[in-house]
Amino acid sequence: MVSLDQTQLDEELDMTNIPEHIAIIMDGNGRWAQKRHLPRIAGHKQGMNTVKKITKAASDLGVKVLTLYAFSTENWKRPKDEVNYIMKLPVTFFNTFIPDLIKNNVRVNVMGYIDELPDATRDVVNKAIEDTKDCTGMVLNFALNYGSQAEITTAVQQIAKEVQAGQLSPEAISQETIEQHLMTHGLAPYSNPDLLVRTSGEERISNFLLWQIAYSEFVFVQDHWPDFGQQTLIDTIKIYQSRHRRYGGLNKK
Numbered sequence: 373m374v375s376l377d378q379t380q381l382d383e384e385l386d387m388t389n390i391p392e393h394i395a396i397i398m399d400g401n402g403r404w405a406q407k408r409h410l411p412r413i414a415g416h417k418q419g420m421n422t423v424k425k426i427t428k429a430a431s432d433l434g435v436k437v438l439t440l441y442a443f444s445t446e447n448w449k450r451p452k453d454e455v456n457y458i459m460k461l462p463v464t465f466f467n468t469f470i471p472d473l474i475k476n477n478v479r480v481n482v483m484g485y486i487d488e489l490p491d492a493t494r495d496v497v498n499k500a501i502e503d504t505k506d507c508t509g510m511v512l513n514f515a516l517n518y519g520s521q522a523e524i525t526t527a528v529q530q531i532a533k534e535v536q537a538g539q540l541s542p543e544a545i546s547q548e549t550i551e552q553h554l555m556t557h558g559l560a561p562y563s564n565p566d567l568l569v570r571t572s573g574e575e576r577i578s579n580f581l582l583w584q585i586a587y588s589e590f591v592f593v594q595d596h597w598p599d600f601g602q603q604t605l606i607d608t609i610k611i612y613q614s615r616h617r618r619y620g621g622l623n624k625k
């Protein structure tokens with residue numbers, strides 16, 4: 373794909389205020405396909421190509437972490453055939469895209485209940501993490517079999533065990549203790565998204581990063597994920613740059 377033109381970008385964006393962590397709820401694959409009288413899985417396949425395109429664009433923009441919600445802990449409720457197809461996509465994705473990721477210095481991270489994935493999916497994901505472990509550029513963080521309520525529940529169980537073992541007193545539990553037990557801990561200092569995007573016009577969170585989005589800026593776009601392009605990404609960042617983040621304080625401007 374074409375690389376982003378630096379002069380054109382400088383005109384469109386404030387390059388000193390690029391969100392460091394962008395999280396995207398990639399929604400609307402099924403509707404994209406249905407609109408074209410195609411099976412839903414055709415939308416997932418096209419969505420994978422969008423992932424490649426947006427990974428490159430975000431990395432070119434200097435984003436530090438790109439988190440993509442690929443499969444939720446609730447998505448197992450879908451028909452078996454659709455779930456099976458989605459579970460095969462990481463295999464195709466990583467088997468074709470690893471050289472590009474390495475070339476772009478992108479490191480793969482995966483958060484979610486990986487042990488519950490089919491063997492082939494888990495193996496390819498672990499291999500992608502291993503193959504890109506020395507990359508020092510953007511982190512491409514897939515949320516795969518991820519759910520925030522499950523994540524928080526697991527964190528509470530781990531903390532309770534530490535208390536039970538006498539390693540921690542209840543009074544010593546702080547916000548940091550909780551953050552250290554969340555799946556985003558390894559992304560520090562970029563654990564929390566600056567910008568949260570959801571495609572396809574739905575305006576809900578669907579169990580994504582409930583703790584971490586406390587002060588994220590939300591942008592909802594109408595495009596279905598397969599139609600989300602480099603310019604859509606730039607447009608969402610422009611909206612982000614027009615916002616004033618106050619964190620409960622007063623606006624400095």
Ligand code: IPE
Nearest residue numbers: 398399400401402403442443
């Ligand atoms: C998002 O697209 C991909 C996954 C949840 C795996 P959807 O499959 O949810 O597409 P819609 O929302 O049904 O159109």
Ligand code: IPE
Nearest residue numbers: 397398399441442443444578
């Ligand atoms: C959220 O989308 C999960 C992913 C994008 C992976 P869903 O399509 O599953 O969310 P709901 O069911 O519309 O809330």
Ligand code: MG
Nearest residue numbers: 399400401402
């Ligand atoms: Mg959906």
